[in-house]
Amino acid sequence: MDLQLKGKKVLVMGSSTGIGKTIAKVFKDEGAEVALCSRNLENLEKTAKELGCKHFFSCDLSKPGQGEFAVLQTIKLLGGIDILINNTGGPKKGHFLEISDDQWHEDFQSLWMSVVESLKVALPEMQKNDFGRVILITSLAAKEPLSGLTTSNGLRAGLAGLCKSIANEYAPHGITLNLLLPGYTNTERLKELNLSDERVKSLVPAGKLGDPIELANLAVFLSSPFSGYITGQSIAVDGGALRGH
Numbered sequence: 001m002d003l004q005l006k007g008k009k010v011l012v013m014g015s016s017t018g019i020g021k022t023i024a025k026v027f028k029d030e031g032a033e034v035a036l037c038s039r040n041l042e043n044l045e046k047t048a049k050e051l052g053c054k055h056f057f058s059c060d061l062s063k064p065g066q067g068e069f070a071v072l073q074t075i076k077l078l079g080g081i082d083i084l085i086n087n088t089g090g091p092k093k094g095h096f097l098e099i100s101d102d103q104w105h106e107d108f109q110s111l112w113m114s115v116v117e118s119l120k121v122a123l124p125e126m127q128k129n130d131f132g133r134v135i136l137i138t139s140l141a142a143k144e145p146l147s148g149l150t151t152s153n154g155l156r157a158g159l160a161g162l163c164k165s166i167a168n169e170y171a172p173h174g175i176t177l178n179l180l181l182p183g184y185t186n187t188e189r190l191k192e193l194n195l196s197d198e199r200v201k202s203l204v205p206a207g208k209l210g211d212p213i214e215l216a217n218l219a220v221f222l223s224s225p226f227s228g229y230i231t232g233q234s235i236a237v238d239g240g241a242l243r244g245h
């Protein structure tokens with residue numbers, strides 16, 4: 001199926017590794033023009049070479065103003081933006097009393113304000129063409145708190161409410177916003193947790209870790225013109241790990 005993404009201008013944030021990199025690859029395979037960003041320029045350069053992406057730049061989404069900068073830079077490099085994939089690194093673990101105020105501010109900037117800043121620039125640009133797609137990569141934590149991921153549990157649940165509100169506001173302009181909630185997905189970040197096969201089987205009804213491509217394929221479909229009637233949704237890609245419905 002041709003997803004009609006050829007020539008679409010896409011920014012994938014947090015795209016040197018993991019889920020972001022895989023999403024960027026699928027967009028490239030579909031013929032989209034893709035800009036990549038993350039903090040470490042050397043890693044990004046390697047990924048850009050591997051994927052055949054000409055456009056990439058360094059940015060740190062945990063710093064104020066960098067969400068806005070990333071979209072402006074993309075518009076400068078690609079001549080516009082049709083599709084925005086908001087993605088960044090996961091926050092540090094910590095139980096409530098272990099988390100300093102500085103950590104709260106950093107995670108709020110990274111998980112929340114980088115989204116607000118980037119949307120303030122991207123939405124008016126998308127509105128000019130009566131077409132736009134925004135996908136936020138969040139976490140199962142948005143629906144079901146994960147032990148020790150306190151800031152993620154709080155901020156990501158709130159983001160779903162914010163995005164539903166923005167999705168309704170922008171639906172008349174041909175712009176959709178959806179959230180994808182990765183479950184236990186096989187990336188560098190997850191490898192650090194070193195989960196045993198038994199533990200994975202107990203956490204995930206499908207009995208295995210997710211492959212980033214399983215989430216990337218959905219992200220790219222939700223970015224295509226075919227998905228125009230799907231907006232404001234939070235969709236888990238988790239092999240059944242969320243216990244609620």
Ligand SMILES: NC(=O)c1ccc[n+]([C@@H]2O[C@H](COP(=O)([O-])OP(=O)(O)OC[C@H]3O[C@@H](n4cnc5c(N)ncnc54)[C@H](OP(=O)(O)O)[C@@H]3O)[C@@H](O)[C@H]2O)c1
Nearest residue numbers: 014016017018019038039040060061089090139185187189
């Ligand atoms: N993998 C899972 O099982 C899983 C489950 C639930 C939720 N998630 C969420 O999904 C997202 C992606 O996870 P992943 O597994 O793909 O992670 P990953 O493999 O660690 O990749 C994270 C990407 O984001 C970049 N990044 C990190 N911090 C950044 C910052 N401050 N500013 C800009 N870029 C930054 C990293 O590059 P640099 O380090 O060079 O910046 C890298 O390209 C995370 O938010 C994570 O919490 C993942």
